[in-house]
Amino acid sequence: MLRLGDRWVYLVLTMIHGNYSSEWAAYNAGYFNWQKLSKRLIRAHGSLDYIQTWEAHTSGFPHANVAIYNPSIWDACKGEGWRKFRQYLKPILVECGFGYVVHVEPLRPDTGQGLAGYLTKLSRELTGSSVKNQVPVNAPPGFRRLRASRGLLEPIHRPGINEGMLIPAKLARFVDFRPEAWVEHKKAHQSQRREKSGVIKRGRRLKECPLR
Numbered sequence: 001m002l003r004l005g006d007r008w009v010y011l012v013l014t015m016i017h018g019n020y021s022s023e024w025a026a027y028n029a030g031y032f033n034w035q036k037l038s039k040r041l042i043r044a045h046g047s048l049d050y051i052q053t054w055e056a057h058t059s060g061f062p063h064a065n066v067a068i069y070n071p072s073i074w075d076a077c078k079g080e081g082w083r084k085f086r087q088y089l090k091p092i093l094v095e096c097g098f099g100y101v102v103h104v105e106p107l108r109p110d111t112g113q114g115l116a117g118y119l120t121k122l123s124r125e126l127t128g129s130s131v132k133n134q135v136p137v138n139a140p141p142g143f144r145r146l147r148a149s150r151g152l153l154e155p156i157h158r159p160g161i162n163e164g165m166l167i168p169a170k171l172a173r174f175v176d177f178r179p180e181a182w183v184e185h186k187k188a189h190q191s192q193r194r195e196k197s198g199v200i201k202r203g204r205r206l207k208e209c210p211l212r
Contacts, residue, residue, distance in 0.1 A: 002075040004049060004069045005068040005069070006107070007069060007070075007071055007074035008064070008067050008068065008069050008074070008107045009067070009068050009069075009070070009073050009074055009077050009082075009104065009105070009106050009107065009108055010066070010067050010103075010104075010105045010106070010107075011064075011065075011066045011067075011068065011102060011103065011104055011105075012063060012064070012065055012066075012102065012103035013033075013034075013037075013063060013066060013093065013098045013099070013102060014098060014099035014100075014101045014102065015033075015061050015062060015063065015064045015097075015098060015099050016029070016094075016098075016099045016100075017059065017061050019097070020061075023046045023062070026061050026062055027054070027062050027143055029097055030054060030062055030064060030079040031147075032097070033096050033097035033098055034052070034064070034066075034096075035093075036096040036097065037092065037093065037096040037098065038050070040092055040095075040096065041070070041073070045070050045073050045076075046068060046070065046071075046072055047070070048065065048068050048070035048073070048149070049067070049068070049069040049070075049148075049149045049151060050066055050068045050148065050149050050151050050152075051066070051067050051144055051146075051147070051149075051153070052064050052065060052067075052144070052146075052183075053065050053146050053147075054067040054126075054145050054146070054149050066131055067107065073085070074106060077104060077106040078106065082104045082105065082106055083104075085104055086102060086104040089102060089104065090102060127177075147190075165182075169173075
């Protein structure tokens with residue numbers, strides 16, 4: 001995603017509860033609502049890339065977090081332009097099946113940190129590890145919570161010799177990134193797991209970072 005640059009705009013799209021007979025119906029409609037909205041935006045502003053996740057509101061109904069890349073939309077949202085763009089977007093959202101309430105925020109364009117911060121937050125939410133857990137456990141079976149434009153994300157990583165993790169920027173200075181440090185840390189971690197294998201039968205523990 002970072003290869004596209006820093007001109008990303010963050011949206012939070014809501015659903016009108018009264019338009020749907022149940023929470024399931026709202027989740028199922030979300031995909032088609034987005035298809036209609038993205039086509040409208042493409043016709044008006046040109047091609048766009050996006051990544052979106054779906055979360056459950058406290059009411060149980062879904063809302064979508066979307067980061068979109070489109071230079072025209074970015075230019076429209078610069079400075080205080082996001083306010084005007086939000087007003088422009090509201091009637092289009094309703095016509096496409098979304099709610100009138102929408103959050104619009106251009107991500108900070110300083111070397112991609114705004115987008116990187118969003119992705120870090122996204123990873124916590126996807127695993128349910130954020131303070132505010134909004135995992136849509138009430139979504140229909142098979143519902144895809146994470147969606148993106150074709151080719152935007154890397155192929156699914158299969159377990160192998162390469163491993164990694166997201167580290168908050170404020171902690172990065174305490175981490176030893178030397179390859180040999182990670183090898184030593186992995187060996188030590190595996191040794192600890194073997195020692196505790198009589199206690200830990202199922203599940204996986206979160207690996208710690210090797211510190212300097």
